[in-house]
Amino acid sequence: MLGEYLKLWTILATLVVIWLLTSMWKWIKVGRYLPPGPWGLPVVGYLPWINSLAFLTFEELRKKYGSIFSVNLGPTTAVVLADWKAIKATLVDKSMIFSGRPYHHTFETATKRCTVSFNDGKVWHDQRRLTIKCLRKVGVGRTKMEEIVSHSIDNIIDHLKTKNNQMVSLEDVLFKNVMSILWKMVANKTFADGDKECDEFEKMVTQIMISIRSNNPINFMPWLRFIPPNGFGHWDFVALNNKIYEFLNKQINIHLSNWKEGLEDDFIDHYIAAIKEHEKQTLGEEKHLNTKRLTGTLWDLFVAGTDTTVTTALWGFLYICLWPEVQKKAQKELDEVIGRERLPCLSDFQSGKLPYVDAMIMEVHRFASIVPLSLVHCPLDTVEIFGYKIPKRTPCIQSIYNVHFDPELWVEPKTFNPERFINDKNEAKSPPYLMPFSIGPRICIGESLATQELRLLFGSLLHKFNFSIPNKQNISIVPQVSLVVKPKPYKLLVQLR
Numbered sequence: 001m002l003g004e005y006l007k008l009w010t011i012l013a014t015l016v017v018i019w020l021l022t023s024m025w026k027w028i029k030v031g032r033y034l035p036p037g038p039w040g041l042p043v044v045g046y047l048p049w050i051n052s053l054a055f056l057t058f059e060e061l062r063k064k065y066g067s068i069f070s071v072n073l074g075p076t077t078a079v080v081l082a083d084w085k086a087i088k089a090t091l092v093d094k095s096m097i098f099s100g101r102p103y104h105h106t107f108e109t110a111t112k113r114c115t116v117s118f119n120d121g122k123v124w125h126d127q128r129r130l131t132i133k134c135l136r137k138v139g140v141g142r143t144k145m146e147e148i149v150s151h152s153i154d155n156i157i158d159h160l161k162t163k164n165n166q167m168v169s170l171e172d173v174l175f176k177n178v179m180s181i182l183w184k185m186v187a188n189k190t191f192a193d194g195d196k197e198c199d200e201f202e203k204m205v206t207q208i209m210i211s212i213r214s215n216n217p218i219n220f221m222p223w224l225r226f227i228p229p230n231g232f233g234h235w236d237f238v239a240l241n242n243k244i245y246e247f248l249n250k251q252i253n254i255h256l257s258n259w260k261e262g263l264e265d266d267f268i269d270h271y272i273a274a275i276k277e278h279e280k281q282t283l284g285e286e287k288h289l290n291t292k293r294l295t296g297t298l299w300d301l302f303v304a305g306t307d308t309t310v311t312t313a314l315w316g317f318l319y320i321c322l323w324p325e326v327q328k329k330a331q332k333e334l335d336e337v338i339g340r341e342r343l344p345c346l347s348d349f350q351s352g353k354l355p356y357v358d359a360m361i362m363e364v365h366r367f368a369s370i371v372p373l374s375l376v377h378c379p380l381d382t383v384e385i386f387g388y389k390i391p392k393r394t395p396c397i398q399s400i401y402n403v404h405f406d407p408e409l410w411v412e413p414k415t416f417n418p419e420r421f422i423n424d425k426n427e428a429k430s431p432p433y434l435m436p437f438s439i440g441p442r443i444c445i446g447e448s449l450a451t452q453e454l455r456l457l458f459g460s461l462l463h464k465f466n467f468s469i470p471n472k473q474n475i476s477i478v479p480q481v482s483l484v485v486k487p488k489p490y491k492l493l494v495q496l497r
């Protein structure tokens with residue numbers, strides 16, 4: 001018996017010594033040049049102290065360690081860019097170096113390194129450029145897209161008219177219509193009301209967003225996926241993700257068999273045209289623009305382009321119920337500028353006629369900070385920042401939340417106040433540190449589409465309806481955890497104006 005105990009203690013002591021030696025070696029080689037930060041425990045690092053809303057922990061750590069600090073997340077050491085000064089010095093002033101994406105287990109599994117969002121270097125650059133080009137070709141930022149978005153907004157208005165004077169949840173109707181905009185743009189596909197495929201897709205996207213959140217423990221300890229019964233939900237996530245790929249591939253195959261040069265009608269058609277052109281230009285060379293990457297790009301558009309826009313809208317409607325004076329001011333502006341006979345259109349916004357509604361949307365972006373830690377970046381080469389040496393491919397987490405709530409940048413940051421964006425000339429202006437879509441060469445490629453959607457959505461719905469929550473006691477603005485932070489489910493009272 002004693003012999004067994006001694007054996008066990010010898011094994012444990014050896015493991016501790018190995019851990020101490022490797023930690024010391026890591027520290028001598030890299031750690032001592034990194035920004036300071038809290039230590040943590042063997043194997044798990046600082047993870048046990050990290051709130052499920054990690055940006056709140058980073059806010060606390062920033063008070064102790066300043067703009068930039070290191071934190072051990074399992075065996076990985078990450079650098080947190082915790083304020084505007086640090087984000088500007090990296091993602092803006094050294095933007096190309098910081099345009100990398102480090103290894104991130106769930107993203108790696110989900111994207112198969114075929115997407116724009118989780119790639120870097122030349123392949124990412126070319127794929128991103130092509131995606132933006134195809135988005136422009138289908139009319140993003142132009143009248144053609146406005147028609148598609150307006151059609152969906154008419155559907156939402158029709159739906160809400162049938163719910164007049166009732167308490168409703170907006171989530172489903174918003175999700176279906178944002179999804180429909182994307183399907184129309186991507187594959188010229190429309191969904192009928194109550195379409196099962198659309199419902200299924202909504203559930204899949206929501207679940208994927210939860211699984212790829214940065215603080216999923218699988219990202220720091222990938223071996224957890226082998227722990228029974230289902231590896232912390234990892235295998236359900238893999239199956240679901242494969243289903244999304246199947247669904248997208250089916251659409252691509254239909255397009256490939258019907259594709260005719262010069263008759264491109266939607267995003268997939270334009271992308272196929274570019275792949276064919278690329279094949280001609282790279283005869284005999286490796287081809288990095290291919291149908292696999294097209295599937296990856298579609299994954300990006302659906303996963304990154306639905307939940308984000310819907311979540312921003314859901315926060316917005318919640319805030320205007322909690323701050324009813326904001327709703328009144330927006331409606332007054334809409335009544336005075338647009339009149340009661342029509343709905344607002346994009347040119348009303350572009351010509352600066354609706355500064356209050358625009359400022360309200362900016363404040364929703366700031367206050368909700370729906371992607372509080374953005375997507376993780378890494379330097380493509382070892383780089384020096386503020387006297388610290390950050391090795392090539394170290395994960396760098398930008399805390400958009402900390403920037404949006406920094407009292408040195410914003411007056412009373414914890415108050416919802418659209419007026420902060422309106423200048424003396426009654427224009428809505430946003431400073432560079434309002435960065436809901438991030439900043440630098442990896443800035444969100446859906447910014448223009450999301451802005452079009454949110455302007456038309458808030459402008460039209462506030463013009464048509466009054467929204468309120470009669471009993472606010474049960475309402476919380478503490479978010480749920482996913483890759484994006486979402487409001488807890490709520491219902492609001494809809495009344496025709």
Ligand code: HEM
Nearest residue numbers: 116117300304305308309371375437438442444445446450
């Ligand atoms: C309110 C809505 C949205 C918000 C707040 C948002 C926010 C973001 C943020 C913070 C990033 C990370 C950028 C970085 O790594 O520095 C991002 C990336 C991305 N977003 Fe969005 N997004 C929104 C809507 C959309 C839409 C509508 C689409 C597409 C239809 C989209 C597609 C993408 C893609 C593909 C990337 C990866 C870009 C890259 O890695 O080069 N997003 N977004």
